[in-house]
Amino acid sequence: MTTAPGHLAVIDMQRVFAEPDSPWATPRFGEAATGVRLLLPAFGERVTFTRFVAPEKPTGAWRAYYDQWPFALQPPDAPLWQLTDELAARARHLVDAPTFGKWTPELAERVRPTGRLVLAGVSTDCCVLSTALAAADAGVEVLVVADACAGVDDDSHAKALHVMDLYRPLIRVVSVAEVVGETS
Numbered sequence: 733m734t735t736a737p738g739h740l741a742v743i744d745m746q747r748v749f750a751e752p753d754s755p756w757a758t759p760r761f762g763e764a765a766t767g768v769r770l771l772l773p774a775f776g777e778r779v780t781f782t783r784f785v786a787p788e789k790p791t792g793a794w795r796a797y798y799d800q801w802p803f804a805l806q807p808p809d810a811p812l813w814q815l816t817d818e819l820a821a822r823a824r825h826l827v828d829a830p831t832f833g834k835w836t837p838e839l840a841e842r843v844r845p846t847g848r849l850v851l852a853g854v855s856t857d858c859c860v861l862s863t864a865l866a867a868a869d870a871g872v873e874v875l876v877v878a879d880a881c882a883g884v885d886d887d888s889h890a891k892a893l894h895v896m897d898l899y900r901p902l903i904r905v906v907s908v909a910e911v912v913g914e915t916s
Contacts, residue, residue: 736771736774736775736850736911736912737846737848738775738778738843738846738847738848738849738850738873738875739775739778739779739780739842739843739845739846739848739849739850740771740772740774740775740778740779740780740850740851740852741779741780741781741782741834741839741843741849741850741851741852741853741863742768742779742780742781742782742819742823742852742853743782743834743851743852743853743854743859743860743863743881744782744783744784744834744853744854744855744859745761745764745765745768745781745815745816745819745853745854746783746784746812746813746814746815746816747811747812747813747814747815747816748784748804748812748813749761749854749855750762750765750816751812754812755801755803756801756804758854758855758882758883758884759882759884759885759886760882760883760886760889761854761882763879763882764852764853764854764880764881764882765816765818765819766880767852767877767879767880767881767908768819768852768853768880769818770880770908770912771850771852771877771880771908771911771912772822774911774912775850777824778842778846779822779824779825780825780826780827780838780839780842781815781819781822781823781825781826781827782826782827782828782829782834782839782853782859782863783808783813783814783815783826783827783828783829784813784829784830784831784832784859785808785813785828785829785830786798786804786805786806786807786808786813786830787830788807790805794830808828825842827839831862832858832859832861832862832863833859833862833863833865833866834859834862834863835862835863835866835867835870840867840870840872843867843872847872847873848872848873848874848875849864849867849872849873849874849875850874850875850877850911851863851864851874851875851876851877851881852877852880852881853880853881854881854882854883855882855883855884855888856876856881856882856883856888856889856892856893857883857884857888857889857891857892858883858884860876860881860892861892861895861896864876864896864899864903865896865899865903868899868902868903873901873902873904874896874899874902874903874904875903875904875905875906875911876893876896876903876904876905876906877906877907877908877911878893878905878906878907879907879908880908881893893905
């Protein structure tokens with residue numbers, strides 16, 4: 733099998749978004765995880781998983797954010813921040829960030845050889861969106877895999893995909909089938 737062009741970043745597929753009783757539960761997390769599983773073989777070693785983690789001490793506007801969500805002020809090794817078991821077993825490369833956007837120097841370095849970033853994960857309307865815009869601003873071609881992402885709700889997911897697709901040709905919204913089809 734040939735590999736898909738680019739580098740796959742799997743955004744924040746963590747327990748805090750997967751567990752139904754979490755304040756940050758993402759209703760279609762399981763569907764996004766299915767899409768991620770279908771994408772992984774096409775990228776081989778060119779996959780980075782990310783985790784949203786709370787800062788030790790929030791500063792600036794983050795203070796008000798964590799006043800609203802005090803349950804989340806836990807250290808990076810807390811169970812809520814862990815990747816789901818199924819995906820943790822596949823996460824050879826991991827980038828943590830206390831920000832919504834995951835376009836960090838570490839991710840940029842991993843993407844640099846291909847120049848294309850393929851995004852999957854949660855939440856479409858927050859961390860995926862923030863990552864896509866920052867990477868596009870850096871001159872990276874970004875593909876957002878709609879059926880391997882999930883939002884806080886269906887409407888927010890659809891709106892975020894629409895906004896990102898307005899950035900063509902820097903950002904394109906695609907499907908798992910389109911990305912995996914590139915390997916044929």
